[in-house]
Amino acid sequence: xxFSSSLFLLYFLPVFLIIYFLMAGKYxxxxxxxxxxxxxxxxxxxxxxxxxxxxxxxxxxxRGMIRTKGSSRRVLFWLSVLLNLGLLMYFKYMNFFVxxxxxxxxxxxxxxxxxxxxxxxxxxxxxxxxxxxxTLDIYKNRFSGFKSFRDYALYIFMFPQILAGPxxxxxxxxxxxxxxxxKDSIDDKLIGFYRFVIGLAKKVLIADVLGVTVxxxxxxxxxxxxxxxxxxxxxAYTFQIYFDFSGYTDMxxxxxxxxxxxxxxxxxxxxxxxxxxxxxxRWHITLSFWFRDYIFLPLAYATSRKxxxxxxxxxxxxKVIYIIAxxxxxxxxxxxxxxxxxxxxxxxxxxxxxxxxxxxxxxxLKKIGKIPSIILNFFVIMVGWIIFRxxxxxxxxxxxxxxxxxxxxxxEIWLNPKFWTILILAILFSFWGGRxxxxxxxxxxxxxxxxxxxxxMSVAALLLFILSEAAITSSGFNPFIYFRF
Numbered sequence: 001x002x003f004s005s006s007l008f009l010l011y012f013l014p015v016f017l018i019i020y021f022l023m024a025g026k027y028x029x030x031x032x033x034x035x036x037x038x039x040x041x042x043x044x045x046x047x048x049x050x051x052x053x054x055x056x057x058x059x060x061x062x063r064g065m066i067r068t069k070g071s072s073r074r075v076l077f078w079l080s081v082l083l084n085l086g087l088l089m090y091f092k093y094m095n096f097f098v099x100x101x102x103x104x105x106x107x108x109x110x111x112x113x114x115x116x117x118x119x120x121x122x123x124x125x126x127x128x129x130x131x132x133x134x135t136l137d138i139y140k141n142r143f144s145g146f147k148s149f150r151d152y153a154l155y156i157f158m159f160p161q162i163l164a165g166p167x168x169x170x171x172x173x174x175x176x177x178x179x180x181x182x183k184d185s186i187d188d189k190l191i192g193f194y195r196f197v198i199g200l201a202k203k204v205l206i207a208d209v210l211g212v213t214v215x216x217x218x219x220x221x222x223x224x225x226x227x228x229x230x231x232x233x234x235x236a237y238t239f240q241i242y243f244d245f246s247g248y249t250d251m252x253x254x255x256x257x258x259x260x261x262x263x264x265x266x267x268x269x270x271x272x273x274x275x276x277x278x279x280x281x282r283w284h285i286t287l288s289f290w291f292r293d294y295i296f297l298p299l300a301y302a303t304s305r306k307x308x309x310x311x312x313x314x315x316x317x318x319k320v321i322y323i324i325a326x327x328x329x330x331x332x333x334x335x336x337x338x339x340x341x342x343x344x345x346x347x348x349x350x351x352x353x354x355x356x357x358x359x360x361x362x363x364x365l366k367k368i369g370k371i372p373s374i375i376l377n378f379f380v381i382m383v384g385w386i387i388f389r390x391x392x393x394x395x396x397x398x399x400x401x402x403x404x405x406x407x408x409x410x411x412e413i414w415l416n417p418k419f420w421t422i423l424i425l426a427i428l429f430s431f432w433g434g435r436x437x438x439x440x441x442x443x444x445x446x447x448x449x450x451x452x453x454x455x456x457m458s459v460a461a462l463l464l465f466i467l468s469e470a471a472i473t474s475s476g477f478n479p480f481i482y483f484r485f
Contacts, residue, residue, distance in 0.1 A: 047121035096339035192257030199250025269433025
């Protein structure tokens with residue numbers, strides 16, 4: 001079950017909200033947990049037992065970690081880490097590792113053995129990172145633990161964010177789970193509703209429309225692709241993935257707000273970034289901070305302790321430490337996104353530009369000014385998305401090569417007026433946050449607008465909801481891009 005489906009919009013969500021709003025406060029968290037488990041089981045009836053079992057095991061490991069000290073605490077910590085990473089490695093990466101091993105067997109003329117592909121539980125990457133965040137924060141004494149198993153299970157299973165984030169830290173949600181009903185208000189319900197509908201419209205009215213043409217272009221034979229069509233496909237996909245993923249985030253934040261919870265923001269006009277460094281402060285913010293806090297900073301600190309000299313290879317030690325930490329972090333970031341060489345290459349590509357920023361690129365971008373920096377950075381991001389989208393690295397390189405071959409050709413696909421209209425709107429909505437005044441207005445609009453603005457947006461949201469539902473009814477099933485991960 002996905003948010004952008006008639007089943008969810010017309011049946012599941014209204015029934016859930018009516019019962020939830022009418023229910024006595026002391027029963028709401030328990031009801032939300034049961035509904036969340038049902039929601040996950042609807043799409044993954046087998047895997048829900050694996051996830052639920054790991055939640056139970058993690059709860060007891062974490063409780064033991066809280067109550068003990070010394071070596072016993074360290075053993076429980078590593079058991080929790082290995083449990084979560086083990087499940088992620090098995091379900092998400094085992095097929096990849098077996099494929100690589102079988103390819104190596106072919107080099108030596110050996111016949112690959114039989115292997116049954118493993119299905120991946122939806123949302124396992126996000127679930128694993130939330131569980132690891134809880135384990136790591138408790139071990140480092142940054143979080144004291146949830147009050148009960150129900151609260152911990154709700155932290156993991158809460159249905160608005162279980163499938164594709166935002167990645168919530170335990171300290172961001174624990175007090176809300178314990179006392180969110182104290183701040184429950186009609187304003188939160190209305191703000192949550194129009195935030196949800198904005199996300200729905202992003203997904204259905206923009207991302208899905210662009211996605212139809214993107215899929216057609218990327219399915220063409222790359223060898224015969226004209227440069228113009230290659231550029232259109234790359235640009236359209238760059239906006240498709242943004243509106244698809246940020247649309248899911250808006251829907252998750254809106255749903256949670258209607259229930260009295262505040263989830264962290266995950267996007268902040270990323271395409272107005274003037275560097276890749278800034279881009280990762282604006283794109284998938286909760287993932288960026290997760291990798292920063294749990295991978296990059298500990299790795300940089302550990303590396304610095306083993307590098308006492310002031311310079312290495314002609315560079316200051318701090319820059320060498322940054323290069324090592326950033327390379328490893330973004331290699332893992334790429335691999336987290338998917339078990340394929342394209343994702344690994346995409347992660348390294350991002351890491352290279354982060355390193356270049358640190359070495360000299362930020363100074364150069366500052367000199368050329370804001371608008372040129374945004375354009376140049378958008379181009380770097382777009383090329384990266386081609387690697388991300390391609391089925392293989394050779395396909396990615398061929399596609400990028402066609403963009404710069406400046407080869408003319410027939411218009412292989414008819415680009416209708418609807419596509420151009422939506423693409424122009426996508427460009428407008430992606431870049432208008434580049435003005436500080438509009439960025440500040442967006443923040444107020446999402447967080448605490450005035451009463452008349454709430455009512456006006458609620459009416460507008462009803463119209464957008466009707467348009468979105470009509471689009472869903474007339475089109476086929478189109479899941480969120482990040483459900484793959």
